[in-house]
Amino acid sequence: MYLSGNFAELRPNHFHTGIDIKTKGQIGEAIYSIDDGYLARVYVSPYGYGRALYIQHPNGYTSVYGHLDSFSPKIDKLVKSIQYKQQQFTIDHHLKAGEITLKKGELIAQSGNSGSSGGPHLHFEIRHTASEKPVNPLLFGFNIKDEMRPQLTGIKLFNINGAINNSSDERYYPTVFYGDEFHLKANPSIRAWGEIGIGIQAYDYLSGDWSKCGIREAELYVDGKSYAIFQADTLSFSELKFINASTDYEEKMRHGKWILKLFKDKPNNHLSNIRPFINRGILNINKERDYDIKIIVRDTYNNQSNLNFTIKGQEQTIQQQAFNREAIPFYWDQNNVFAQGDFRIEIKDMVLYNNVSFVFSENKSDFFLSNIYTFGDTYTPLHNYASINIKPNKTVSDPEKLYVLRVTDKGSKIEALNSSYEDGWVKTSTRYLGNFALLCDTIQPVIKSLQTMDGRNIKHLKSIRFKISDNESGVKRYKGFIDDKWALFEFDGKNNLLTYRFDKERVSSNQHHNLRLELVDNCGNMNIFDAKFYW
Numbered sequence: 387m388y389l390s391g392n393f394a395e396l397r398p399n400h401f402h403t404g405i406d407i408k409t410k411g412q413i414g415e416a417i418y419s420i421d422d423g424y425l426a427r428v429y430v431s432p433y434g435y436g437r438a439l440y441i442q443h444p445n446g447y448t449s450v451y452g453h454l455d456s457f458s459p460k461i462d463k464l465v466k467s468i469q470y471k472q473q474q475f476t477i478d479h480h481l482k483a484g485e486i487t488l489k490k491g492e493l494i495a496q497s498g499n500s501g502s503s504g505g506p507h508l509h510f511e512i513r514h515t516a517s518e519k520p521v522n523p524l525l526f527g528f529n530i531k532d533e534m535r536p537q538l539t540g541i542k543l544f545n546i547n548g549a550i551n552n553s554s555d556e557r558y559y560p561t562v563f564y565g566d567e568f569h570l571k572a573n574p575s576i577r578a579w580g581e582i583g584i585g586i587q588a589y590d591y592l593s594g595d596w597s598k599c600g601i602r603e604a605e606l607y608v609d610g611k612s613y614a615i616f617q618a619d620t621l622s623f624s625e626l627k628f629i630n631a632s633t634d635y636e637e638k639m640r641h642g643k644w645i646l647k648l649f650k651d652k653p654n655n656h657l658s659n660i661r662p663f664i665n666r667g668i669l670n671i672n673k674e675r676d677y678d679i680k681i682i683v684r685d686t687y688n689n690q691s692n693l694n695f696t697i698k699g700q701e702q703t704i705q706q707q708a709f710n711r712e713a714i715p716f717y718w719d720q721n722n723v724f725a726q727g728d729f730r731i732e733i734k735d736m737v738l739y740n741n742v743s744f745v746f747s748e749n750k751s752d753f754f755l756s757n758i759y760t761f762g763d764t765y766t767p768l769h770n771y772a773s774i775n776i777k778p779n780k781t782v783s784d785p786e787k788l789y790v791l792r793v794t795d796k797g798s799k800i801e802a803l804n805s806s807y808e809d810g811w812v813k814t815s816t817r818y819l820g821n822f823a824l825l826c827d828t829i830q831p832v833i834k835s836l837q838t839m840d841g842r843n844i845k846h847l848k849s850i851r852f853k854i855s856d857n858e859s860g861v862k863r864y865k866g867f868i869d870d871k872w873a874l875f876e877f878d879g880k881n882n883l884l885t886y887r888f889d890k891e892r893v894s895s896n897q898h899h900n901l902r903l904e905l906v907d908n909c910g911n912m913n914i915f916d917a918k919f920y921w
Contacts, residue, residue, distance in 0.1 A: 389595065389599060390406045392406075392599040405523050415508070417495040419494050421490045422444065423444065424484055425485065432501070432877040433501055435502075436452065437495070448514075451510060453497070453501055454498045457495050470872070473872045475876055502880065519623075522602070531593040533689065535685075536601050536685050538561055538586060538691045539587045542584070542645045546581035548580020550578045550582065575698070576697045579704065585645040585649075586681060590685045600618075601683050603616065607680040616648060622658065625657050631657070632657050676699070678696055710743060713744060715743050716741065716744060722738075724746065733773075734770070745761075745762070754823035754824055756780075757823070758823045759822050759823070761820075762820065764818050770817075771817055776824055778812070784826070787911070802858065827858035829857075830911040830913040831854060842920065844919050847921070854882055855882050861882075862908045866904075870900070871892070874887075884903070898918060
């Protein structure tokens with residue numbers, strides 16, 4: 387068994403809560419229940435886990451199987467009955483104990499690439515049933531071989547309130563490996579003063595595979611004392627987004643590099659997997675002496691990597707951040723509102739990780755239906771959504787079709803945001819700050835049939851497929867009907883693909899049929915596709 391991802395691996399906006407098991411790049415590998423139990427939950431969505439099963443076991447754990455392609459016959463029958471009853475593809479259904487019992491080794495599904503999966507694999511989790519906390523599955527004795535030590539490729543020194551080599555800049559130091567441990571490349575002289583934080587760039591390999599995985603543990607020692615530890619045997623879903631406060635968010639957004647902080651510098655960071663023992667894990671360098679630093683990184687199988695280096699305490703000027711009179715202070719533990727002219731933003735308490743002073747500006751635009759408003763930038767993480775209201779500055783015949791979009795500094799579209807019009811304002815919410823403007827969407831979404839079918843005999847087909855898209859406000863919902871009855875069209879969100887698989891229990895064979903597909907975008911524009919076919 388080989389993995390493409392492991393437990394607690396660093397991912398955008400979350401830690402990975404399971405392991406990703408390779409399926410040889412194929413869809414359709416048989417998936418079996420790991421133990422006796424009953425089906426507790428079935429989940430189907432175009433995004434996230436895609437098709438997923440949750441099996442509750444008598445030992446107090448629940449196993450989860452995600453990104454599935456299809457279910458076993460008895461589970462599939464249940465799922466379809468729920469989908470047709472609710473008349474929707476997306477479902478999240480909880481079952482009663484004993485409704486569907488399963489034996490160890492019983493076939494439950496076939497592996498796939500559904501939901502937000504980036505390629506065929508099985509996402510597998512073990513959760514503690516009572517707390518619903520994910521537990522590292524590799525602690526349960528699965529047949530995984532790992533004799534390779536974690537890779538500690540670099541460290542980063544963060545200037546909390548100090549100076550590093552007479553500079554207020556952060557410093558990254560790559561490593562090299564020799565003599566059975568890691569060393570800072572070229573043995574640099576590091577002179578520092580004041581409060582300094584240490585972060586690491588680290589990952590792990592498993593034997594026989596070169597997929598980059600995450601580490602299980604990292605511990606920071608200063609002068610032989612344990613200062614802080616990151617440990618990930620379990621995770622909590624309520625804490626996953628604190629990854630944005632526990633890593634160098636800006637470094638990841640700008641350069642794609644993950645740096646895990648072995649300290650806590652933000653007051654709204656409640657990730658329990660990072661436990662600072664002394665001064666929040668932050669070094670207080672206040673004496674002119676050598677500070678001996680040791681970092682130990684371990685994986686699940688206790689393979690270990692060490693890094694030792696010295697920071698020389700040397701008194702130097704600590705530069706204070708220049709005060710910007712035009713900056714707007716927002717506080718992490720308060721509700722914050724800023725309004726100027728035709729722009730308003732609200733960021734509630736516990737959405738920011740620390741106090742932030744934002745810069746606001748607005749620029750006129752001939753293209754957009756409002757000014758371009760800039761509030762902060764994409765390098766400031768948000769733990770939840772901020773609310774934004776914008777008024778149009780041009781006449782619009784149907785303001786209900788206005789929507790907010792995020793744009794680049796050059797005015798190019800990044801994403802359309804779900805919006806609503808109320809009392810002259812276009813309202814939306816966003817997980818990212820930056821540049822915002824208004825546009826109007828009066829164009830109906832697009833439906834493209836991937837087979838010629840109008841009036842044709844398509845009895846040889848097992849399914850029919852359609853590409854759907856909307857380049858403005860985005861697709862909101864769809865409905866499909868065959869002979870005026872709701873039909874189950876499966877939606878693959880990452881490929882914008884709708885698929886109907888012919889069901890002999892619901893569609894009579896050797897007959898003429900009518901197909902109707904309705905597609906609505908986020909501004910209420912509708913497109914209808916009608917066709918006749920013989921099947």
